[in-house]
Amino acid sequence: MxxxxxxxxxxxxxxxxxxxxxxxxxxxxxxxxxxxxxxxxxxxxxxxxxxxxxxxxxxxxxxxxxxxxxxxxxxxxxxxxxxxxxxxxxxxxxxxxxxxxxxxxxxxxxxxxxxxxxxxxxxxxxxxxxxxxxxxxxxDPARRAWEEWNRGASYRVTEVPGAGGVESWVELLEVRGPLVSFRWTFVFAADGQVLTSDSTLRFRxxxxxxxxxxxxxxxxxxxxxxxxxxxxxxxxxxxxxxxxx
Missing domain, CATH: 3.40.50.150 (Vaccinia Virus protein VP39)
Structure with missing residues (x-):
């Protein structure tokens, strides 16, 4: 999925x-x-x-x-x-x-x-x-990239042609063995819609x-x-x- x-x-x-x-x-x-x-x-x-x-x-x-x-x-x-x-x-x-x-x-x-x-x-x-x-x-799992996956390190506002400003940031949800889960949040300035996207990656x-x-x-x-x-x-x-x- x-x-x-x-x-x-x-x-x-x-x-x-x-x-x-x-x-x-x-x-x-x-x-x-x-x-x-x-x-x-x-x-x-x-x-x-x-x-x-x-x-x-x-x-x-x-x-x-x-x-x-x-x-x-x-x-x-x-x-x-x-x-x-x-x-x-x-x-x-x-x-x-x-x-x-x-x-x-x-x-x-x-x-x-x-x-x-x-x-x-x-x-x-x-x-x-x-x-x-x-x-x-x-x-590389040894680099523990997920430790940088937080709002403070990832927050930005992007101007999207035809869509206006879009705020986005990532937050760590869970680390379970080789599986790391996190959530991206997107806020559309044009109408205030908030969308989220959850992901899980396997660190082999x-x-x-x-x-x-x-x-x-x-x-x-x-x-x-x-x-x-x-x-x-x-x-x-x-x-x-x-x-x-």
Whole structure:
């Protein structure tokens, strides 16, 4: 189940303005270029920012997301006809053969159910051509990012074209083992509407994630830093082995 910030039409519509800095996507684009990827599957594509950036570069992209409102926003953007949009989780995908599978931002951590996570890795493996790459990021649990998730550190007012000022902030709700829950609040100055969006992320240890990948047949090529967040994230690059002859 997607969070309200992605499934509520009013929140999905303003998502790109609230998250306007997407410099985190640049390494994914560079990786696609370095690999010469011509076909990409973007799992948890959201409002389609990465999918459309890749499509602008002539890449054939399939974007899948369980949030209808986010997919609707993506479909309404210029150039969206160049992307194949699918509503659902990874298990809803038809047979594919791609060069690269991506899960950006919080996507991998938002898959908190172990069975759904296993299904996602299986589907990613099956969608990749032999030699194809899966790349995704997760926060390093040792950095305890949730300790900064409070109103004082996150409060801001964003001017949204056509919507006016929107106040937003995050508050930590609960830390239970590897699961961390938090709530975003949004206040619309135009009419005073208050909307909230609760989220839970799973903080996986590096060894746990590597073991999951190996268990699903991947070769782990690299675990690196996110360039814009050094020391905070694990970026996993895993490959489907070439078919043996």
């Amino acid at each position: 997607a969070d309200e910030s992605f499934i509520h039409p009013r929140l999905a519509t303003i998502h790109d303005v609230l998250e306007s800095d997407r410099s985190d996507l640049a390494p994914y684009i560079r990786l696609a270029e370095r690999l010469g990827a011509r076909r990409v599957l973007d799992i948890g594509c959201g409002t389609g920012v990465l999918a459309l950036l890749l499509a602008d570069r002539g890449v054939e992209v399939v974007g899948v997301d369980p949030a209808t409102a986010s997919i609707d926003v993506a479909r309404g953007k210029p150039g969206s006809e160049r992307v194949r949009w699918i509503h659902g989780d990874a298990g809803a995908l038809p047979p594919l053969q791609v060069d690269l599978v991506t899960m950006t931002a919080n996507v991998a951590q938002a898959i908190v159910d172990p069975q759904v996570w296993r299904t996602t890795l299986r589907v990613a493996y099956e969608a990749l051509r032999p030699g194809g790459t899966l790349v995704f990021e997760t926060r 240890e590096r060894r746990e994630t590597e073991a999951d990948l190996v268990a699903h047949g991947f070769l782990v090529d690299d675990v690196r830093d996110a360039p814009d967040r050094p020391g905070r994230e694990f970026v996993f690059l895993a490959r489907r082995p070439e078919t043996s002859h």
